[in-house]
Amino acid sequence: MEIPKQYEPKEVEGRWYPEWEASQYFTPEKQTNPAAPVFTMVIPPPNVTGYLHMGHALNHTLQDVLARWRRMNGDRVLWLPGTDHAGIATQMVVTRQLAAEGVDRRDLGREKFLEKVWEWKAHSGGTIQKQMRIVGDSVDWSRERFTMDEGLSKAVLEVFVRLYDEGLIYRGEYMVNWSPGLQTAISDLETEMKPVKGNIWHIAYPVKDGAEGDSTTSRSERVDLAEAYAALNESEAKSGLLKTAQGTFIVVATTRPETMLGDTAVAFNPEDERYAELKDKKAVLPLVGREIQFIQDNLVEKDFGTGLVKVTPAHDPNDFAMGKRHGLEFIQVISKEAKITDAAPEKYRELDRYAARKAVVADLEAAGLLLKVEDYTHNVGHCQRSGQVVEPLISTQWFMKMQPLAEPALQAVLDGRTKIIPEGVSKIYCGWLENIQDWCISRQLWWGHRIPAWYTPDGEIIVARNEAEARERLVQQGKDVNTVLTPDEDVLDTWFSSALWPFSTLGWPEQTEDLKNFYPTQVLVTAQDIIFFWVARMMMMGLKFMGEVPFSTVYINALVLDPHGQKMSKTKGNVIDPLEVFDKYGTDAARFALTAASTAGLTLALQDSKLESSRNFANKIWNATRFVLMNCGEILEDQEPLEWETKLSNPTLADRWILSRLQSATSEVNSALTEYRFHEAAATLYQFFWNDFCDWYIELSKPFVTSTEISDENTAVKRRIIYILERSLCLLHPLMPFITEELWQRLPHKGETICLKDFPQAVARDEQAEREMELFTGIVSKLRNIRSTFNIAPSVKIKAQLATSDEASKAVMTAMTDQIIRLARLESLELVEAIAAQKGSVRDVLSGIEIAVPLEGLVDFDKERERLKTTVTKLSGEYEGLQKRLSNQDFVARAAAEVVAQSQARSAELEEQIAKMKVVMENL
RNA sequence: GGGCAUAUAACUCAGUGGUAGAGUGCUGCCUUCACACGGCAGAAGUCACAGGUUCAAAUCCUGUUAUGCCCACCA
Numbered sequence: 001m002e003i004p005k006q007y008e009p010k011e012v013e014g015r016w017y018p019e020w021e022a023s024q025y026f027t028p029e030k031q032t033n034p035a036a037p038v039f040t041m042v043i044p045p046p047n048v049t050g051y052l053h054m055g056h057a058l059n060h061t062l063q064d065v066l067a068r069w070r071r072m073n074g075d076r077v078l079w080l081p082g083t084d085h086a087g088i089a090t091q092m093v094v095t096r097q098l099a100a101e102g103v104d105r106r107d108l109g110r111e112k113f114l115e116k117v118w119e120w121k122a123h124s125g126g127t128i129q130k131q132m133r134i135v136g137d138s139v140d141w142s143r144e145r146f147t148m149d150e151g152l153s154k155a156v157l158e159v160f161v162r163l164y165d166e167g168l169i170y171r172g173e174y175m176v177n178w179s180p181g182l183q184t185a186i187s188d189l190e191t192e193m194k195p196v197k198g199n200i201w202h203i204a205y206p207v208k209d210g211a212e213g214d215s216t217t218s219r220s221e222r223v224d225l226a227e228a229y230a231a232l233n234e235s236e237a238k239s240g241l242l243k244t245a246q247g248t249f250i251v252v253a254t255t256r257p258e259t260m261l262g263d264t265a266v267a268f269n270p271e272d273e274r275y276a277e278l279k280d281k282k283a284v285l286p287l288v289g290r291e292i293q294f295i296q297d298n299l300v301e302k303d304f305g306t307g308l309v310k311v312t313p314a315h316d317p318n319d320f321a322m323g324k325r326h327g328l329e330f331i332q333v334i335s336k337e338a339k340i341t342d343a344a345p346e347k348y349r350e351l352d353r354y355a356a357r358k359a360v361v362a363d364l365e366a367a368g369l370l371l372k373v374e375d376y377t378h379n380v381g382h383c384q385r386s387g388q389v390v391e392p393l394i395s396t397q398w399f400m401k402m403q404p405l406a407e408p409a410l411q412a413v414l415d416g417r418t419k420i421i422p423e424g425v426s427k428i429y430c431g432w433l434e435n436i437q438d439w440c441i442s443r444q445l446w447w448g449h450r451i452p453a454w455y456t457p458d459g460e461i462i463v464a465r466n467e468a469e470a471r472e473r474l475v476q477q478g479k480d481v482n483t484v485l486t487p488d489e490d491v492l493d494t495w496f497s498s499a500l501w502p503f504s505t506l507g508w509p510e511q512t513e514d515l516k517n518f519y520p521t522q523v524l525v526t527a528q529d530i531i532f533f534w535v536a537r538m539m540m541m542g543l544k545f546m547g548e549v550p551f552s553t554v555y556i557n558a559l560v561l562d563p564h565g566q567k568m569s570k571t572k573g574n575v576i577d578p579l580e581v582f583d584k585y586g587t588d589a590a591r592f593a594l595t596a597a598s599t600a601g602l603t604l605a606l607q608d609s610k611l612e613s614s615r616n617f618a619n620k621i622w623n624a625t626r627f628v629l630m631n632c633g634e635i636l637e638d639q640e641p642l643e644w645e646t647k648l649s650n651p652t653l654a655d656r657w658i659l660s661r662l663q664s665a666t667s668e669v670n671s672a673l674t675e676y677r678f679h680e681a682a683a684t685l686y687q688f689f690w691n692d693f694c695d696w697y698i699e700l701s702k703p704f705v706t707s708t709e710i711s712d713e714n715t716a717v718k719r720r721i722i723y724i725l726e727r728s729l730c731l732l733h734p735l736m737p738f739i740t741e742e743l744w745q746r747l748p749h750k751g752e753t754i755c756l757k758d759f760p761q762a763v764a765r766d767e768q769a770e771r772e773m774e775l776f777t778g779i780v781s782k783l784r785n786i787r788s789t790f791n792i793a794p795s796v797k798i799k800a801q802l803a804t805s806d807e808a809s810k811a812v813m814t815a816m817t818d819q820i821i822r823l824a825r826l827e828s829l830e831l832v833e834a835i836a837a838q839k840g841s842v843r844d845v846l847s848g849i850e851i852a853v854p855l856e857g858l859v860d861f862d863k864e865r866e867r868l869k870t871t872v873t874k875l876s877g878e879y880e881g882l883q884k885r886l887s888n889q890d891f892v893a894r895a896a897a898e899v900v901a902q903s904q905a906r907s908a909e910l911e912e913q914i915a916k917m918k919v920v921m922e923n924l
Numbered sequence: 925g926g927g928c929a930u931a932u933a934a935c936u937c938a939g940u941g942g943u944a945g946a947g948u949g950c951u952g953c954c955u956u957c958a959c960a961c962g963g964c965a966g967a968a969g970u971c972a973c974a975g976g977u978u979c980a981a982a983u984c985c986u987g988u989u990a991u992g993c994c995c996a997c998c999a
Contacts, residue, residue: 005959193996200999253999267999301998309999318997378998424928428994431927435995528993559993565936567993596947599938602929602993607936609948616961627958679938683946698958706957781965787953788965794954825956881943890979891942899942899980 003629007622009586013738017133025755026067026138028076028518039075040521041067042502043139044534045147047086048121049093052131054560054568054606055527057578060135061591062557062598062678063525067138068734069673072759078518079138080505082145083128087448087494088182088385094120094447110446117447131579136587136737138755143514145505147497148449155504156449156497157465159545164463168401169441171453171461175320176440178393180338181386184444185397187493188437189533191390193379201257202229202306202372203364204242204249205266205283208291225249229371239274240306250275250283251371252310255378257364258356260285261344262333263292265311267322270296272307286369287360288345295326317392330394338391353391398442398451398490402540406433409539412549418539420554421676422600425528432532441493448491455486499537502550519546523553528602531556555676558597558604565605576606588736589614595735596682617686618739621732624694625743628725631705632718636748653776653815654700656769658724661692667762669731682735689728696777697724700819722747727760772812776820779813779851782844783824786853789867790842790860797827801852803835809849843920844871845913861924868924872917879910 024030028038041063046056063079071077094117095105105113132139145152163169176185204225223246232239240251252266263285268275275294282291299318300309313323314330323330333344340348340356348356364370381390410433412418413426420426442451454462454470456479464470467485475481497504502524506515520542526535535554542550561567562574569575581590593614597604629636651659665688672680704717726747733740733754744754783800792798800820802813813820813831821829835843840856842864882903885891892900 003958006961007959255999299997299999304998306999311999316997316999318999321997379996422929428928431995531994563936565992597937601937605936607948609936612961613947616959619959619961623959623962625958630958683938687946694958695963699963702957784964785966791953794956794964878943885942885980888979892979894979895942903942 003626005623005626007586007619007739009588009618009738010583012742013134013587016738016741017136020138020753020755021133021141023753024142025753026071026077026079027140027142028078030756031071031074031076033074036074036076038517038522039067039070039077040080040518041078041523041525042080042505042521043082043137044524044526044530045082045084045145045498045501046128047089048083048125048128048146049086049090050083050128052128052135052578054576054578054581055557056128056131057135057581057590058560058594058598058604059525059527059557060132060137061594062555064135064137064591064737065595065678065681065734066523066525066673068737068755069759071138071755072730072733072757074758076517077138078140078143080143080145080518081129081132081137081139081141082501082505083125083147084494084498085146085148085448087443087445087491088184090117090121091445091447092182092385105446113446134579134582134587136591138737143505147494147501151507151510152497152500152504153449155500155508156492157452158509159500159541160452160492160496161463161465162545163400168404169398169463170401171396171398173394173396174399174440175317175392176395176397177381177383177390178336178395179383179386179388180336180391181383181388182445183336185395185440185442186383186385186390187440187495190384191381192384194382195377196380196389197375197377198255198380200253200255200305200374200376201361201364201370202251202253202374203257203260203286203310204229204251204369204371205286205292205310207248207250207278208282208284225368226371238306240308241274241278249369250278250308251306252308253305254310255376256315256357257360258340258348258353259312259315259333260310260360261288261340261348261356262312262314262331263288263310264290264313264323264329264331265293265295265326267295267297267300267309267311268307269298269300269302272300272302275308286367287363293328295322295328297322297325314394315392320392320394332394334391334393336391336393336395397440398453398492400439400441402436402438405540405544406436406536408543409433409536412539412543418549418552418554420556422556422602424602425531425554425556429531429536433536439493441496442488442490443493444489445491448494449497451488451490451492453488455488456483457486495533495537498534499541500545502538502542503546508545519550520548521551523555524551525555525557528556528559553676556602558599558602561603561605563605563607565603581606581611585611585615586618586739588739589618591737592617592682592735595678596686598678598682600677617690618736620690620694621729621736621739621743624689624698625725625729625746627698628705628721629746632722634710635715635718635722652700653769653772653812654697654819655720656766657773658692658697658720660766660769661688662724662727662760663762663765665692666727666731666760670759670762673734685728685732685735689732693724693728696773697721699823703818703822729754730757730760733757772808775809775812775847775849776816778846779849780820780823782846782851783820783826783853786842786844786851786855787825789863790855790858792855792858794825797825799828799830799854800824800826801830801832801835801854802849803832803852804849806848809847813849843868845916845920847909848912850916865921865924868917868921872914872921875910875914875917879907879914882907882910 020026043063044059067077067079098105098116160169177188177191179186223244225242225244228242228244229251232242242249242251250266254260266283278294282293285292299322300307311319311322311328313319313328314332315334331343333341334353335341338353340351342349348359351359361370382388383390410430413420413429420429452463452465454467462470462473462485464473470485471481474483502521503515503519506512506519508515538550542548562576566572566574589611593610596614597610665684668684669681672684701717701721704714705721707714729740729744741754779802804810817829820826835850835852840854840859842853842855842859844851886903886907
């Protein structure tokens, strides 16, 4: 035949997306029913510099499953795509590229540089959009957005100005996380705490305590402070207060000795009586000579270290807070370049912070003031982007006041207006909002939304949507309209514009049709690492500016781990490229594997075995269709629509059964996807298609379908098999769009896409058919088991007898006699009233049906005894358990009547079966 | 230090208050006219540990242990 035996994804996949896109199947306008429900999702915008990684592959697959499923259900689906300008990442990429050409960004200047970035975006951007087409993302490209688009930028200005006018955005001088590598402030979220192996240095500061308080004692008279300190700490009275002949010293411990150059106090806990006497004294800062005060602050733990803390208000967040509380001097000794400033003694100036650390330690040691050095591992803030150690610095930045915005965002999740899945994640979300800190929103970058603020020569700030409005505001304040206005140089954190994404993409602040139609969205599918960065902030902004939650459900997809359950990382070298996976196994198979692995957990290890079984599944679908195409030619020519009901004039058991199975698969898929139980949808489809449809229904249809005779019966079977196949392809399409479209169009649907076909809707199941079919498959399996146990070659036909007193069972066996003969490879099948004890006959029992297979001379009695024994043991185990339960009065009295009845029925059935088996064993 | 998860077959994971399931792997048979990326038949689990609730617990509660993730200002 012309259809290959193996499915070749590469032959098929590239073909369909261009057609779908050109036909605009993915715009909500394709759905013409105005009453159809709306289903909106906005894509988490990938970085414009980005390329598709495994996380995207999973995230996009799940969104696409939902979008295609809802679309086939008749919804007006809008899945809105777009990209993020990714301030820091993009600026870094272009800066690096320019550097490779020997051009320094600063020489180029801001305007020229920005031109280069736009140029870069035009030429090198768009990678991810191409990759999204490979995955099959059914997004509406006509509505694609970029966070730096004109419309979205307008939204950013509007939000900034409104929040500023409300006092929710402010500018101020605070301690921020400074990235010396990027030369910009970064937010707390962009700072990653990582354990770093370092030291903790114990340093003595002389105390100036009146008469003998002279630390400049000459070398010869010097006391060994280190020894004294060691002695003191071996004694019971651990303390950092060292009284020696040479004078009094206090001992502080620090992980960053270089910051001592900026110390302006030493702190201890107000309740720490050991140091009460120091309250009004002064210490002399070594190497610097500055006199510094003692302060008392609850922040200091009595029991940690010596209980004395050096305070560097300009270089440590805690010390900054203490500095504010106690009105200390803020001396900046480390610069934005992470070098020592002119505020420090001359010999340290211009030294890098780590060189300065060495120098300071060396000098303290020389002065005999370094008392102890311990190894110490502590958490140090690192810049997420550059990887450099963050320097806490005091700097003037823009901040957003978060508390008033966080409150409604918290409430919306608590009262269920927005549901976060999985449940545990909503607790993380709530916890963060409850302890929210103000957000540093300004960045010292060029690429991004410029902060809409201007400064007058006397330092006044004017915030406005543009310069003209700024001048209007000047006039309103009674100032000269021609005042020189200097624009703010900074840009906004990338996440500022992303926070507006669910409504800015739909046209806000204009009241567009799209905004009215598609906001709020139904579901956001995203990854856990951006819950704070993005999800929480969208919630805040959506509630603030739209007055409604931006999405009713947030589904957090799993983190994709490598096959060994390890987090993927470049340093570990275990990063899996999704495009390689698609290439190796096929896109549909990879999508299916990802969906099947999307359980309730927060992680997902991508196993090769899962990918292989998914690939095999695609092949199974291919071959099942191949079978139909090869055998049902004349039906496929027929243009009559394939409606099951009208053709079902004389349904067989198999027909009723497969229809019932289809119904239950349909209803399970629908409810699984409604509740975001993706794996369940995948498992249901896999089992239905493979185990029910292929293993049984197709097998049962073979005598009719492969028959060359044209009869009404044969034609009816062919029609039914095509019907079930088509329904199956529709069910599978959201998960496996390419292969299903390909096969759909090979069936008589030329030019009709499967993308817009009706998703099957479940009707009632036929439980009787399912029960009867179970009986049939049970008999066939038992007979096959006997064949297998005694190694009967497939070519050898055997005889069999069945006996039962149950009328319904008899009817099934009668109707299915031919099929039992065929599937169990029998010579003949006899239905008898009772089976007589026969020598050399193998026996079995199945729910009231006795089976006998005469195997004169072929039976190995030991084997048979063993086979029967295993069966009896298994049944007896269950029977005894039930007996034990039923003899328990409490069970009979308290358990649900239904459960008791069920147990009794099962028990009786088992009793009969075991009795029969025992007779068989005795007769052996 | 706080919080959130997770512990089930060799591996990766589902699962439900009524004595356990899948995929892969494993064993045996089969190159039977859709598919060896296949078919058929099998073996395999004190459902982490210890208590408690219940007629009944792998499933609910408590504690323990182990692992993972997130948050946090211990110098």
